Amino acid sequence: MQISSSTPSVWQQLRTRQINCQEALALLVNSQGILQREKLDSEVNSRFFRHFSNRQGLPPVIPLLLWRGCYYLGSPVKISAETIQTLSDRTLTEIKIIPVNSKSYRLWFHSQNLDPNRISSTPLMNPLTGEQEKEDICETTQLYLEKAVDQIARIRTLISGALRNRASDIHFEPMPEGLRVRYRIDGVLRNITTLPLELSRKVIVAIKVMSDIDIAESRRPQDGRIADKYIDDSSDDSQQEVGMDMRVST
Structure with missing residues (x-):
């Protein structure tokens, strides 16, 4: 489902200060770890992955938000501190991991590929x-x-x-x-x-x-x-x- 131009994405709402970061994350991922794919912003996705010419070695992550020098990434697995540091070094940003359930990740992955x-x-x-x-x-x-x-x-x-x-x-x-x-x-x-x-x-x-x-x-x-x-x-x-x-x- 494509977000229409009249309906700003969660990231766009965050950037225009209509909501704060915690509210944005809550809109994207609920308490059960279910991702609302239709509320993601493709610009966040492209900005993150442009840092990685080869995605094969990447952990399973979903770019959720880019806010104040920090990427918020959804993931269904525990990511090591070493891997997080590698992502941080490549993107020159802070990295924070938000848990999502495995089904949400699989559906997102299939939609991307x-x-x-x-x-x-x-x-x-x-x-x-x-x-x-x-x-x-x-x-x-x-x-x-x-x-x-x-x-x-x-x-x-x-x-x-x-x-x-x-x-x-x-x-x-x-x-x-x-x-x-x-x-x-x-x-x-x-x-x-x-x-x-x-x-x-x-x-x-x-x-x-x-x-x-x-x-x-x-x-x-x-x-x-x-x-x-x-x-x-x-x-x-x-x-x-x-x-x-x-x-x-x-």
Whole structure:
């Protein structure tokens, strides 16, 4: 979810003295360590990580605030004093660690490492353990849809989710409240998400355009195909693009 220009981020509110630092931190991370991702400011994120050309050696941290020469970083693990000093030396700032729960970190990490413009069957990996995650399909789909900026990206996001979870079909069903999306997994239709009503028509039109279906015809059934490529790294350690051909029926 993108913060609109009319809604200042927590960091912006802090900088304009609308709130103090403790209030800002409380708005970003609650007492259970749950992170409010939508309230983060991308500028804080980019300022922090520009100090590190290679992030591989970094501990699991989330830039929350930059205030009065101090970075407030969320982390789901205990970070050693030595590592904190290293971060301080690199950024030339003080470093303070704010505990966040592991789920919040994983969701933030996945939101930072996705490309909604490309279809991918790559399973989600837990950044804290390096092991494959058991995906919460609905939660992950919503997370990725927040990053999609147009209808094509939304459709590719939904196709990626279907591939990762080995769905045989994707159903788009107009409902009074919006466009319901369901995957058929192991023969069972599962509710995944409902796109807002204002996006329903746009997404359906985009699907028809992608599959070369007449967008003006809505009464009779039509068939089309979506030809695209997706990222697959299931065979070895390297990622490769694989051709994809999907049948589309109305």
